[in-house]
Structure formats: structure tokens, C-alpha cells
Amino acid sequence: MSLTNPTRKFGRGVAVVGAGMSKFGAFPGKNSRDLFVEAFQEMLASVDKGLDPRDIEALYIGNYSSDLFENQGHTAPIMADWVALTPRPAVRIEDACASGGAALRQGAIAVASGLYDMVLVGGIEKMTDLPTERVTDTLATAADMVYEIPAGFTFPGFYAAMATAYMAQYGAPADVFLQVGYKNHEHGALNDKAQFGQRISDIMEARKKSAAKKGQPIPTWANEMEFLHDNRANPMIAWPMRLYDCSPISDGAAAVLLVSETIARRFTDDPLYIIGSGQASDSALHDRSTFTAIPSAQKAAQIAYEMAGVAPADIGVVEVHDCFTIAEIIASEDLGFFAPGEGWKAAQQGVTARSGARPINTSGGLKSKGHPVGASGVGQVIEIWKQLRGQAGVRQIEGNPRLGLTHNVGGTGQTCVVHIFERR
Amino acid sequence: MADNLFSGTAFYQALAEHKLMGTRCKQCGAVHLPPRPICPKCLSSEVEWMEFSGKGKLAAFTVIYIAPTAMIAAGYGRNNPYIAGIVQLDEGPSISAQILGFDATQPQNIPLGAPLTAAFVERGEGEARKTFLAFSA
Numbered sequence: 001m002s003l004t005n006p007t008r009k010f011g012r013g014v015a016v017v018g019a020g021m022s023k024f025g026a027f028p029g030k031n032s033r034d035l036f037v038e039a040f041q042e043m044l045a046s047v048d049k050g051l052d053p054r055d056i057e058a059l060y061i062g063n064y065s066s067d068l069f070e071n072q073g074h075t076a077p078i079m080a081d082w083v084a085l086t087p088r089p090a091v092r093i094e095d096a097c098a099s100g101g102a103a104l105r106q107g108a109i110a111v112a113s114g115l116y117d118m119v120l121v122g123g124i125e126k127m128t129d130l131p132t133e134r135v136t137d138t139l140a141t142a143a144d145m146v147y148e149i150p151a152g153f154t155f156p157g158f159y160a161a162m163a164t165a166y167m168a169q170y171g172a173p174a175d176v177f178l179q180v181g182y183k184n185h186e187h188g189a190l191n192d193k194a195q196f197g198q199r200i201s202d203i204m205e206a207r208k209k210s211a212a213k214k215g216q217p218i219p220t221w222a223n224e225m226e227f228l229h230d231n232r233a234n235p236m237i238a239w240p241m242r243l244y245d246c247s248p249i250s251d252g253a254a255a256v257l258l259v260s261e262t263i264a265r266r267f268t269d270d271p272l273y274i275i276g277s278g279q280a281s282d283s284a285l286h287d288r289s290t291f292t293a294i295p296s297a298q299k300a301a302q303i304a305y306e307m308a309g310v311a312p313a314d315i316g317v318v319e320v321h322d323c324f325t326i327a328e329i330i331a332s333e334d335l336g337f338f339a340p341g342e343g344w345k346a347a348q349q350g351v352t353a354r355s356g357a358r359p360i361n362t363s364g365g366l367k368s369k370g371h372p373v374g375a376s377g378v379g380q381v382i383e384i385w386k387q388l389r390g391q392a393g394v395r396q397i398e399g400n401p402r403l404g405l406t407h408n409v410g411g412t413g414q415t416c417v418v419h420i421f422e423r424r
Numbered sequence: 425m426a427d428n429l430f431s432g433t434a435f436y437q438a439l440a441e442h443k444l445m446g447t448r449c450k451q452c453g454a455v456h457l458p459p460r461p462i463c464p465k466c467l468s469s470e471v472e473w474m475e476f477s478g479k480g481k482l483a484a485f486t487v488i489y490i491a492p493t494a495m496i497a498a499g500y501g502r503n504n505p506y507i508a509g510i511v512q513l514d515e516g517p518s519i520s521a522q523i524l525g526f527d528a529t530q531p532q533n534i535p536l537g538a539p540l541t542a543a544f545v546e547r548g549e550g551e552a553r554k555t556f557l558a559f560s561a
Contacts, residue, residue: 133493140492146432147458150556151520152488152495152508160486161510168536236505239487239531283464286510286518291484 007306008278010112013261015271016421018047019385021378024252024370025195032066032075032124033082035253035372039122040083043255046385048268051257053083057116059090062103062123063374068138070126079122096142097323099123100254100377101279101408101417107258108274108419117260123378124253135249139373142411144284156246158285158412159324160238165291166326167240170341174240176348178228180325181244181367183353188364190354190395193382195250195370200224207233245325247365252372254379270389272404276310276420278303285412292341294413297334301407304418305336308403312336315420316401317387318358319380321409322365328352331407332360335418359397362387377408377417388423430459430471440555442544446517448474457517476513478542480559483518485509487531498547505529511540511559525561 020042022035044051061076072078080090093103100123107121127135139155153161166172181200188194189202198206204219204227211218221227228234234242257267264271280299282288288295305311312335320335322328332343337358346352352360363369363383366376384404386392404421430447435458438445446457451468457476462469488495489505500506507523524543526534540559548554 132490133496136490136492146435148520149492149494152491152500152506152522153486153520154488154490154492154508156490157486157488157508160488161484161508164486164531164536165484235489235502236487237490239489239505241486284520286520291510 008303009307010108010277011114012112014108014111014258014274015261015264016256016274016381016385017259017264017267017271018043018051018257019255019382020044020046021193021254021375021382022252023193024250024372024375024379026128026249027251028128030126030251031070032063032126032253033078035126035251036079036122036124036255037082039253039255040120043257047257048270049266051267053085055118056085056088056120056257058088058110058119059085060103060107060110060119060121061090061092062100062121062377063092064094064096064099064125065138065141066124066126068141069130075124079124085120095415095417096410097321097371097373098377098408098410098415098417099374100379101406101419102377102410102415104256104378104381104419105277105279105417108277111258111260117263119258121256121258121378122253123375125372125374126251127249127372128251132249148284148286154238156238156241156324159326160241161285162291162330162412163240163326166330166344169292170344172344175225176329176344177240177245177325178225178242180322180328180347182224182228183347184322184328184361184365184367187354187362187395188368191364191369194364194368195248196364196368200227200244241324241326247323247367247371250370250372252370252375252379254375254382256378256381270423272385272388272421272423274419275422276304276308276418278307279415279417282414284414292330294330294334294409294416296413296416297331297407297409297418300416300418301335304420308420308422310403310420315403315405316399317362317384317397317404318360318407319363319383319405320360320365320407321376322361322367323371323409325367327409328360328365331409332358335405335407354395354397362392362395362397377406380406380408381419381421384421388421430461430473432458435459436555439544439557444476444478444542444557446474446476447471455515455517457513457515457519476515480511480513480540482523482534482536482538482540483510483512484536485523485534487528507534509559519557522556522558523561524558
């Protein structure tokens with residue numbers, strides 16, 4: 001499609017030299033600016049050789065809907081102000097749940113263009129002030145309000161419909177989705193920033209203790225899968241997606257510092273280079289040729305892989321957009337890690353667990369780490385930053401990975417953004 | 425259709441008359457539902473209204489227990505789940521709609537590919553009254 005640039009390339013190299021995030025969770029009394037300040041301060045502390053924040057030239061802030069969640073529009077200048085960076089230009093980027101990934105891409109393009117040497121990319125969302133049904137309504141505006149939402153669809157519903165299509169086409173059992181949620185809770189239990197720092201077994205124990213304390217009958221789940229099949233413990237949200245198939249409603253912020261490649265080593269001896277960046281758009285779900293893949297993810301991945309000159313097998317660390325468990329399975333196929341229809345088998349066999357051959361979502365993913373929607377795409381970068389630099393602590397994967405990938409979906413795939421990072 | 429504004433407003437006005445209206449491209453013949461002012465296949469703006477038969481088959485579905493406020497107002501929710509789905513029309517295009525005529529509490533018995541016919545559901549009172557697209561088994 002490009003007139004002059006068949007393999008899309010940045011005008012110059014871009015590096016990540018700092019990354020930080022707030023804890024993700026439900027934080028009454030903290031709004032998005034408070035969370036952004038936390039992420040910014042952790043980002044500053046992460047710059048190995050130090051940073052004068054006054055060298056930051058512009059801000060790109062991913063945010064889905066501060067308007068509806070917080071009754072606050074025009075949020076980007078507020079973020080600039082609260083980290084003392086006015087009068088630098090600050091722009092909000094909105095692509096639904098891919099807002100963070102899209103902001104990262106716009107920040108990278110700004111540095112790659114030569115206009116700026118250093119930009120701050122942020123992601124913010126404050127969701128928990130609204131009651132659940134109004135959060136559901138707010139998220140629904142990321143779909144087509146004229147032709148999709150009047151059908152009664154919700155976001156869990158859209159992904160559940162993809163799940164029924166996937167099960168019918170590939171023979172996947174509904175059980176496999178529960179296994180993805182179980183796995184991501186195992187991962188998130190090792191992440192002190194995660195909203196659910198608990199394994200499913202920890203949650204079961206807590207429920208039993210709570211029942212005993214209240215003098216109620218103590219549940220007798222034999223194992224995690226029995227708990228996950230219990231309609232009371234794990235109620236149906238949109239068949240076959242249950243509560244533990246869905247990412248939570250979350251507050252959180254993340255921040256990443258981008259500089260031109262030429263100055264990266266002034267800030268750290270261990271920068272990450274953004275070697276691939278792809279983004280694509282698509283129609284409403286019903287207008288697509290398939291419901292068992294996300295074409296915008298396939299396209300964004302293709303662009304990113306071509307730009308980076310690498311293949312799926314080269315990638316060591318992966319954070320994918322598991323807003324629902326079916327989404328992680330589809331992502332693992334769209335990104336080329338497994339053939340179409342094979343992703344569910346890999347999930348079932350433990351291949352995508354931290355100890356498996358193709359670990360996915362070592363942070364806990366959106367499911368366990370939390371999904372403050374506009375922050376999620378930037379939050380993914382923090383995990384890649386830690387894993388590639390060997391700073392992921394107890395959840396560090398083995399093998400000294402050199403390449404990392406982030407996959408950030410907006411809506412049901414009306415947007416997808418894919419980035420590839422390299423440690424040299 | 426009197427005017428040539430291929431809009432959502434026009435789509436829902438036709439739906440209120442129990443007509444399912446999309447567009448046909450005069451250049452390449454591609455048909456689209458919902459209506460589109462520009463043909464995604466050949467990019468022509470030479471499109472015309474076309475009435476769809478309302479016959480199709482179930483392509484994907486879910487049973488929704490946690491409903492949005494509009495469906496809660498219509499009486500749905502945890503204790504009265506409903507089916508939302510995507511229907512592929514006989515003419516080719518697919519559209520989102522509420523699915524009627526199946527037991528929502530037995531989703532494993534709802535077959536993909538089941539033949540469906542367009543139904544028209546009225547909801548809301550007074551000025552807010554509106555016709556919604558559904559499909560019935």
C-alpha cells in the first residue's frame with residue numbers, strides 16, 4: 001500500500017531508556033493524575049544514569065475515556081502539568097483499549113521523525129468510580145453504537161461470540177479458556193504491581209476462610225478447575241466467558257521514556273530499541289471475513305515483523321491483550337506463534353505458561369495484572385523492559401531473552417498495535 | 425427510500441417499517457448491510473438502496489448474563505439472560521442482532537448455521553420508542 005516505503009521503517013532509531021507504572025487495582029480517592037505521577041516517578045527512578053525531566057520535549061498520553069469515567073476531558077495537559085512539564089505539547093491518543101499502544105507508536109514516530117529527541121509516553125485510566133453497569137456501558141462505546149450495541153452486545157459478549165465461533169471451527173472445549181485464566185493468575189501472583197496478586201488456589205482459600213468466619217457452609221472444591229466450574233464462585237458473564245475469563249475493572253497508569261537511538265546510552269548502558277511498530281484498523285466484528293482471528297492483529301504483526309526483520313520464533317518475551325481468555329488464544333495464533341486452530345492446544349498443554357516453551361503474559365496479563373484500558377498498552381512495555389533487562393525478579397524467564405513483543409487490541413480488533421523491542 | 429443519504433437514521437426508519445435495507449454498489453454489484461455510502465470493495469460512491477430478504481443463518485452468538493443498562497431496562501439480566509449474535513444473510517453480508525426463539529439457558533444446544541428470519545422488536549416509550557433488529561429461529 002505504501003507508495004515509497006514497501007517495508008515501513010522509522011526515519012531514525014528509537015530507544016526506551018526508562019519505564020515505570022503505578023500498581024494496577026481499585027484505588028478509591030486516587031484519580032488518574034495521582035496514578036500518573038506514581039508511574040512517572042517510578043519511570044524517573046528507572047533511568048540508570050539519571051534524567052533531568054526538563055529534557056522531555058513532548059507527552060503522548062493514551063487514555064480511553066476520562067470523559068465518561070471521571071467526568072474529565074482534555075486530560076493530556078493535566079498530566080503534563082502534574083509532572084511539572086508544561087508548556088511542552090501534550091496530546092491524548094484514543095484508540096479504545098489500544099490507546100496506550102497507539103500513544104507509544106505516536107511517541108516513537110515523533111522521535112523517529114527527528115522532531116524530538118526525548119518524549120514521554122503515558123497511559124492512564126481511572127475506571128472504578130463508576131458502578132459496574134455504567135463501566136459496561138462506557139466500554140460499549142468502543143464498539144459501533146449504531147449497528148452493534150443495539151443488538152444487546154457487551155464486550156464480554158463480543159469475545160464470547162468469537163469463542164463460540166472458535167469452538168465450533170476448531171473443536172476447542174470451553175475448559176481451555178478457564179486454563180488460560182488459571183495460568184495468568186499463576187503469573188500475576190509473582191507481580192507486585194498486579195491487581196490480583198493471587199493464584200486461584202489463594203482465592204479459594206480466602207473464600208473458604210471467609211465462609212468459615214461468617215458461619216456459612218465451607219465450599220468443598222477439590223481443585224482449581226472445580227472452583228472455576230462453580231457457577232457461584234465463577235458466574236457466567238456471557239456464555240462461555242465466565243468471571244475469571246474477563247479482565248477486571250481497574251485503575252492504573254504507566255509511563256515510558258523514549259529517546260533517539262543516538263543518545264540512548266547517555267541514559268543507560270542497557271536500552272531497549274523499538275525495532276518494529278505496526279498498527280491496523282478494521283470494521284465492526286460482524287463485517288469481518290472471520291470471527292476466529294483478529295485481522296487487524298495479523299496485519300499489525302506483519303508490519304512489525306517486516307520492519308524488525310524478525311520472525312515469530314525469534315521473540316523471547318510476549319505480552320498479549322488478554323482482555324478475555326479467548327483473546328489470548330486468538331492472539332497467540334494471530335502473532336504467528338501457533339497455526340490457526342492450534343493455540344488452544346498450546347494453552348491446554350502448558351506451552352504458554354512461564355515455564356513453557358512459549359511463555360505468554362509473564363506479568364499476569366490483563367486478566368491478573370489488571371486492565372485500566374488506556375494504560376494497558378504502556379503497562380505491557382514495563383514487563384518487556386524488566387524481562388529483557390533481567391530485572392523481572394521472581395518471575396524472570398530463563399534463556400536471556402533478546403527480543404520482546406507487545407500486542408494491544410482496541411475494541412474487538414477495530415484497532416491493533418504491535419511493537420517489537422530489542423536488547424543489544 | 426426517498427433520499428440518498430445512506431445513514432443509520434435511514435436504516436432505522438426503514439426498520440420501523442419492518443424493512444431491512446442495505447446498499448448495492450452500482451459499479452461492482454457488491455451488496456452491504458448495514459448501508460454504506462462508499463463501496464468497500466471498489467471504493468465507488470455510486471451506491472443504491474437494496475432491500476434484504478431477512479433470511480440468514482447464525483454465524484456466532486453468546487448468551488449475555490451481565491447486561492448493559494438498555495437491556496436491563498428491557499427486562500434482561502442475570503435471571504433472564506438473552507442471546508446476542510451475528511447473522512449471515514443469504515445475500516452475503518453479516519449483521520449483529522438479538523437472537524430469539526432458542527432457550528438461552530441451554531447454549532450448548534444452539535447450533536451455528538441455524539436458519540433465521542428477521543424480526544422487528546419495538547422498545548422504549550414515546551419519543552424514545554425505536555425498532556430494533558432481531559432474528560428469530
